[in-house]
Amino acid sequence: MIDVEDFVISSLPIKPRKKPILGMVISPVVVELLGKKLKIEKNLAINLLHSYDDLSFLLDDNIDYFGKYGLDFDNIVLDNDHTDKLLDGIEKLIFGGFIKPIETEMYRCDCGFVDVPVMVANGYSDGKIYHLEDGKIICNNCGGVCQKYSEKSLVFDLKSKEFSHDIHLFPQFEKKDVMTFDQNDKINFHLVSKARDTGYQVSYLGDKYNVDIDALWMNFPQIYDQNKQIYVASNHQLYAIYVMNLINNALGEKEIFYILNPYLGKGDNLRIDTEKIYEKSPIYAKVAIISSLRWRKKDCNLDNSVLRALSKYDDDILKALYDEMTIDGLNSNLEQELNQFFNYDITIQNNMKTLKRLVKSRL
Numbered sequence: 001m002i003d004v005e006d007f008v009i010s011s012l013p014i015k016p017r018k019k020p021i022l023g024m025v026i027s028p029v030v031v032e033l034l035g036k037k038l039k040i041e042k043n044l045a046i047n048l049l050h051s052y053d054d055l056s057f058l059l060d061d062n063i064d065y066f067g068k069y070g071l072d073f074d075n076i077v078l079d080n081d082h083t084d085k086l087l088d089g090i091e092k093l094i095f096g097g098f099i100k101p102i103e104t105e106m107y108r109c110d111c112g113f114v115d116v117p118v119m120v121a122n123g124y125s126d127g128k129i130y131h132l133e134d135g136k137i138i139c140n141n142c143g144g145v146c147q148k149y150s151e152k153s154l155v156f157d158l159k160s161k162e163f164s165h166d167i168h169l170f171p172q173f174e175k176k177d178v179m180t181f182d183q184n185d186k187i188n189f190h191l192v193s194k195a196r197d198t199g200y201q202v203s204y205l206g207d208k209y210n211v212d213i214d215a216l217w218m219n220f221p222q223i224y225d226q227n228k229q230i231y232v233a234s235n236h237q238l239y240a241i242y243v244m245n246l247i248n249n250a251l252g253e254k255e256i257f258y259i260l261n262p263y264l265g266k267g268d269n270l271r272i273d274t275e276k277i278y279e280k281s282p283i284y285a286k287v288a289i290i291s292s293l294r295w296r297k298k299d300c301n302l303d304n305s306v307l308r309a310l311s312k313y314d315d316d317i318l319k320a321l322y323d324e325m326t327i328d329g330l331n332s333n334l335e336q337e338l339n340q341f342f343n344y345d346i347t348i349q350n351n352m353k354t355l356k357r358l359v360k361s362r363l
């Protein structure tokens with residue numbers, strides 16, 4: 001059996017929303033399910049570290065929202081409560097020689113919202129921060145044209161051979177996609193510093209640098225004391241996970257395992273109230289989500305047939321089903337055992353069989 005004391009399972013920090021949506025609960029549902037099964041500390045991590053928007057006013061609302069699915073965690077962890085540990089991680093990386101200043105060509109706008117390496121901006125467009133217009137890079141915040149600058153920035157060397165580039169994750173087929181970043185010879189470093197004041201600084205040989213919030217955040221495994229950590233995230237966060245994994249490999253302190261849950265969209269012909277499936281009951285919503293995830297695919301839907309099939313059972317039986325899913329732990333080969341668990345044991349087909357058996361034994 002695994003050493004439960006030294007293990008933690010957590011979401012990657014989730015950004016609160018003005019209007020929380022169903023898609024936000026997928027990772028937390030998986031955290032609770034596996035945390036219960038493994039009998040280890042299960043945490044919900046929330047992302048409040050941000051240099052532009054203070055989202056802390058949304059916190060209570062979002063935590064209430066997770067409560068509607070009956071989710072239960074050992075801790076709710078706010079990333080901005082642990083900036084000392086996150087900064088320590090950056091300093092350790094500097095000390096280890098993994099972060100260095102290099103002369104970098106940057107695109108930047110007047111408001112400072114856009115501050116990206118030229119090489120990255122030319123490779124692909126980050127639609128949230130800037131967009132391309134007539135070959136020019138336009139800031140989505142101030143609408144200004146970004147200019148080219150050359151300056152010294154701190155970067156994390158993504159191509160260093162001084163640490164392992166391997167990653168441990170489930171489902172296995174995602175590994176290939178994470179590794180495409182590693183093989184891409186246009187992606188050589190991850191920017192750690194920004195020109196504008198982010199509120200967090202480190203020094204390198206007497207020069208002060210402002211630490212980029214994303215780079216700070218990617219030290220997240222530093223926050224937990226446990227040496228073995230499982231992170232559950234959406235498979236839309238592959239680049240962040242790629243960098244986070246290399247940073248952790250460079251530090252060489254913790255064993256990390258990633259679970260990349262399928263992206264759950266909504267079915268084509270669903271009623272609008274599917275977004276509020278928790279209104280039927282929290283346990284119904286939870287079991288419906290678990291039964292809808294297709295771990296062999298990147299995307300899946302909450303489909304009507306699953307919702308209809310489960311709606312025939314009362315909460316006590318659905319609760320008994322959930323208890324059965326979480327009854328015994330896993331041993332040590334997570335990759336293999338998660339494959340059995342997600343792709344066989346708790347599929348809708350198997351859950352329907354279990355439900356029928358549970359009803360029979362109650363009669």
Ligand SMILES: [Zn+2]
Nearest residue numbers: 109111139142
């Ligand atoms: Zn701007």
